[in-house]
Amino acid sequence: MAEQNDEKQQGKVFKTGIKLIIGAVLIILGLAAVIGWWPSLWMVFKGCVGLFLIMAGAITIAIAKE
Secondary structure (H helix, E strand, C coil): CHHHHHHHHHHHHHHHHHHHHHHHHHHHHHHHHHHHCHHHHHHHHHHHHHHHHHHHHHHHHHHHHC
């Protein structure tokens, strides 16, 4: 009985460790992508500002009508 609980605990710790490693690798890759493609990313942000303002204005008008 105790051996089964130890095996389950070890399996749980192993799975958690794998998930943490995968998460850390994905974060590092994401940061590298942002740093590497910063000029393109900045252009996307600038392009979205107008659309965001239009959406915010439409939501504001919809709220004001209520």
